[in-house]
Amino acid sequence: MKDKTKKYSLFAGFIVILLLLISLPSYASSYRVIFVTNILMYVILTLSWVIFSGPTGYISLATAAFFGIGVYTSAVLSGTLSLPFVILIGALASFCLAFVVGSLTLRLRGMYFTMFTFALVQLISNFAHWYEVNVTGTVGRLVISLDSTIIYYSILVVFCLVLLASYFIKRSKFGLALQSIGESEEAAAHSGINVTLVKVTTFAISAFFMGAVGAVMTMRWTYVDPPTAFDIRLSFMPLLMAIFGGMGNLFSPIIGSSIFAYLEEILTTKFPYYYMLLFGGAMLLVIVFMPHGIEGVFRKFQKNNKQESAKKT
Amino acid sequence: MKILDVQGLKKKFGGLTATANVNFNIEQGEIVGLIGPNGAGKTTLFNLISGAITPDSGVITFKGKNIAGLKPYRICREGIARTFQSVKIFAKMSVFNHILIGYLFGDHKNKASGSSSEEVAKILDFVRLSGMSESRAGDLTLANQKRLEVARALATQPELLLLDEVMAGLNPTEVAETMELVRKIREKGITVIMIEHVMKAIMEICDRVIVLHHGEKLAEGKPEEITQNKSVIEVYLGDSACLPSET
Numbered sequence: 001m002k003d004k005t006k007k008y009s010l011f012a013g014f015i016v017i018l019l020l021l022i023s024l025p026s027y028a029s030s031y032r033v034i035f036v037t038n039i040l041m042y043v044i045l046t047l048s049w050v051i052f053s054g055p056t057g058y059i060s061l062a063t064a065a066f067f068g069i070g071v072y073t074s075a076v077l078s079g080t081l082s083l084p085f086v087i088l089i090g091a092l093a094s095f096c097l098a099f100v101v102g103s104l105t106l107r108l109r110g111m112y113f114t115m116f117t118f119a120l121v122q123l124i125s126n127f128a129h130w131y132e133v134n135v136t137g138t139v140g141r142l143v144i145s146l147d148s149t150i151i152y153y154s155i156l157v158v159f160c161l162v163l164l165a166s167y168f169i170k171r172s173k174f175g176l177a178l179q180s181i182g183e184s185e186e187a188a189a190h191s192g193i194n195v196t197l198v199k200v201t202t203f204a205i206s207a208f209f210m211g212a213v214g215a216v217m218t219m220r221w222t223y224v225d226p227p228t229a230f231d232i233r234l235s236f237m238p239l240l241m242a243i244f245g246g247m248g249n250l251f252s253p254i255i256g257s258s259i260f261a262y263l264e265e266i267l268t269t270k271f272p273y274y275y276m277l278l279f280g281g282a283m284l285l286v287i288v289f290m291p292h293g294i295e296g297v298f299r300k301f302q303k304n305n306k307q308e309s310a311k312k313t
Numbered sequence: 314m315k316i317l318d319v320q321g322l323k324k325k326f327g328g329l330t331a332t333a334n335v336n337f338n339i340e341q342g343e344i345v346g347l348i349g350p351n352g353a354g355k356t357t358l359f360n361l362i363s364g365a366i367t368p369d370s371g372v373i374t375f376k377g378k379n380i381a382g383l384k385p386y387r388i389c390r391e392g393i394a395r396t397f398q399s400v401k402i403f404a405k406m407s408v409f410n411h412i413l414i415g416y417l418f419g420d421h422k423n424k425a426s427g428s429s430s431e432e433v434a435k436i437l438d439f440v441r442l443s444g445m446s447e448s449r450a451g452d453l454t455l456a457n458q459k460r461l462e463v464a465r466a467l468a469t470q471p472e473l474l475l476l477d478e479v480m481a482g483l484n485p486t487e488v489a490e491t492m493e494l495v496r497k498i499r500e501k502g503i504t505v506i507m508i509e510h511v512m513k514a515i516m517e518i519c520d521r522v523i524v525l526h527h528g529e530k531l532a533e534g535k536p537e538e539i540t541q542n543k544s545v546i547e548v549y550l551g552d553s554a555c556l557p558s559e560t
Contacts, residue, residue, distance in 0.1 A: 173417050180414055183403035187462075189385040190363055192418035192469050211515055 004252030010251075021156060033152050033222075034243070038259040040155045045160045046245070046257035049238035051169060052202045054247040055178040055185065058109075061235040062117035065124050066094040066207040068230035070214025072128060073106045075224040083146070086152065087215045094211025095204045097124075102200035125230035126263060129211045132226065143218055154216045162209045164248055169202070169272035178202055181234055244286055246295025256294055315374075316341040316473060316504050317362070321369035322381075324361060324528075331357040332528040335371075344495065344505045344517040345421050346536070349525035350549050354507045358525070363395045364388040370463040375473070391420060394466035395475035398508075400458045402465075403452030411450060411461055412436050412468045417471025433468070440494060456487040464492065467503075474498060475509040477536070480514055490500050501521055512550070516540070524549065 025033050053060050071092035082283055105116050132138050157201045169175045177198045180188040189195045218224060238257070245256015263282065267275045290297050315493060317339040324331045332354040339345055347355050360366045362373055364385040373381040394415075403411060409556055412433040436444045441462045445453065450461055459479050466474055476495070480488045492514050499505055511514050515522060522539045525531040526549070532542045539545055 174416055176410060177418065179406060179410075180403045184401045187383075187403065187465075188414075189402040190365070190389055191415050191465055192386050192389040192420070193414070194384075237492065274401065274428060307543045 017056040017161075024150060030148055034148050035265060037148070037152045037155050038265060039222075039258055040152075040159050041217055042241060042261035043254055043257045044155070044159050044162050044209060044213045045234065046238040046253045047166055047250075048206045050211075050242050050247050050253045051162075051209075052165055052199075052206040053239075054174065054242070054253075056182045056199065056202070058106070059114045059201075059239065060117045060203070060206075061114055061239070062098075062120050062207075063210055063238050064230050064232050064235040065117075066119040067096060067212035067214040067217075067234050068121070068128075068226075069094045069097055069125065070216075071218045071224060071229040072214075073211070074215035074218040075143050078141075078218070079144045083150070083154065083219075086133035087158070088213050090215025091175045091212035093209045094214070095208040097201060098204040098207030103196070104201065106196065121230055121232055121235055125226045128226040130227070139230075140223055140237040143221055143224055145222050146219040148220070151216060151219050153184065153220075154215070158209065158212045158216060159197070163208070163214075163250070165205065169205070170250070174198065174202075240283065242295050244290075246293035248295050252295040259294070314341045316376060317373075317506075318382055319362070319373045319457050320374070322358070322361060324366065324535055326355060327334055330528050332361065332368075332511040332525075335525070335528070336529055337530060339506060339524055341387055341472075342499065342502065342521045344507065344518055346519035347506055347508045348510070348512075348515060348522060348539075348549065349526065349531070351363060352371045353525040354528040355525055355526075357476045358504075359395060359477055359508065360482055363393060363475060372553075375380070377552060386418070389469055389471075392420070392470070392472040393450040393475065394473075395420070396459070396466055396470035396477055398477040398481075402458055402461055404449070406450055407446070408437070408442055408443075408450055408453070408461060409433060409446045409501055412463045413470025415465040416470075419525075420454075420545065436464050436468050439467070439497070441490075444472040456483050456491075459467065459483070459491070459540070460494070467498070471503060473504045473506070476505060478510065480509055487513060496516045517551045 013142060021036070021292045022079070024036060028036075045067065049063055050061065052058065070093070073090040074086050075095045077089060081089070101120060105113060108116055129139070132140065169178070177188065180191070180193065181195055185195055214229075218229075237260075241260045242256035244254050244258075244260050246252035247253070264279065266277050271278060285295075292299070315338050319335060319337050322332055322335040322475075334414060335358065339357060343397065347358065349355055357366070358378055361368050361381075364380070364383050364387065364434075367382045372379055375388075375391060375393060378391070380391055380393075383391070391544060403414075416429055416436070432444070434446075436558055437446055442457060442460055445457065453461060463474075463476070463479060473509060480491050483491060488511055495507065497504060502542075505521070519536055522532075522534065522536050523530060524539060524542075526544050531548065532539060532545050534542070540550065
């Protein structure tokens with residue numbers, strides 16, 4: 001009974017936040033809208049990263065590659081197709097790449113998989129650069145940028161989709177399989193789970209959303225070249241944000257990445273020279289004092305409360 | 314009726330021959346014990362049958378179909394389930410979900426009519442873990458974790474069950490309970506091959522024993538015959554002192 005009311009209030013709270021987000025452009029300045037767009041971008045990247053890496057424990061650093069594929073697809077198609085199609089094609093391109101790469105590399109485990117995904121970003125970035133120089137004879141591409149409100153709403157739609165996807169994957173038979181793979185791949189395989197297929201598909205689904213964000217975010221810029229499209233920082237951010245927030249439920253990574261992205265934005269604008277220093281310091285404190293992220297702190301707090309009330313009665 | 318037929322099975326790890334030309338077959342409904350000294354290739358044989366590793370050569374026929382080299386999940390769905398020497402459970406997952414996974418992913422053909430949670434409850438009841446349905450698997454005792462592994466394997470609705478040292482590390486009461494469980498499994502019509510070092514269990518519940526040594530079959534026969542076999546005593550059982558039958 002208590003669980004149910006808790007569930008409903010969480011749901012209601014979420015609807016309120018969603019309504020606030022939908023009406024944002026009507027009451028906030030365009031600076032604020034762009035600000036929130038940026039935060040949502042990180043939230044989506046983190047959520048999609050968690051879809052795969054959360055349950056399986058495979059630490060992927062390929063986020064920037066899939067984001068970049070979205071960016072590049074969108075830059076190439078810019079002005080030729082309507083926005084939803086551009087986003088869809090960008091997302092599908094990332095999906096396909098992840099599927100192929102996943103089939104080849106998801107037999108690697110632990111450190112080796114992480115290193116490979118890291119190298120993948122460099123490989124694709126350099127390939128794009130080589131292609132531009134040798135084939136198209138340029139170093140980048142011009143993009144027809146769009147109004148910030150349109151970009152904001154596109155991001156909001158992608159956010160809702162990734163949230164729904166995460167929710168349904170978590171609750172499904174598929175999610176159960178993913179969780180078991182994270183615990184023991186061997187046991188999962190001998191229980192009848194097609195481990196490779198489940199891993200590769202999830203990896204591709206997570207890349208799908210990364211590509212979608214990339215395709216949308218391209219429209220902010222007027223010019224795209226490989227180093228901006230395949231920014232390696234975007235590989236590390238979702239990982240750090242997920243650790244910061246926790247991965248036990250859907251809310252933790254959202255809260256974690258929102259706070260993290262907010263901090264980053266504030267620090268870069270207020271302290272442009274000390275930003276990295278402050279950020280590094282904050283990160284260290286988090287790792288030392290909050291090993292399980294915000295979620296861990298919250299749980300501890302809950303536990304203490306329970307013990308206190310138990311003492312009183 | 315032969316349910317499993319293994320012919321000329323060979324597997325090398327580099328220069329080490331783990332199994333060399335192993336031949337045997339298993340009748341439907343039997344409980345067969347697989348014994349032998351450490352490194353004899355018992356677990357390798359299980360890994361080959363269950364698809365964890367692919368044989369270099371040889372044929373494994375299960376219900377008339379060659380399954381050598383198939384992926385583990387395929388072999389599981391064909392009807393061969395297994396447990397592991399060192400328990401491999403999903404530590405953070407609930408007992409209930411373990412069984413549910415086995416049930417959902419194991420078999421596609423013989424799904425029972427009841428809802429999945431009813432089926433899970435039945436299996437939990439069968440292995441006597443009913444009270445622990447919501448416990449985290451990692452919090453269970455070793456004996457219960459081993460039961461859980463058996464239950465997960467059973468949930469895939471196998472026709473052949475491979476038990477890899479389910480009794481190792483258990484106390485005498487738990488061993489007795491597990492022996493009872495294995496008997497009950499056979500009564501359900503499931504064929505069992507078990508690797509075991511607990512000779513008491515082998516003697517009491519196995520219909521037949523296969524002895525492996527250096528990756529080859531050293532002997533095969535009824536438990537009583539095996540304990541009399543000179544070469545088996547030499548390589549595995551040791552002196553007659555431990556065998557009450559030789560007075």
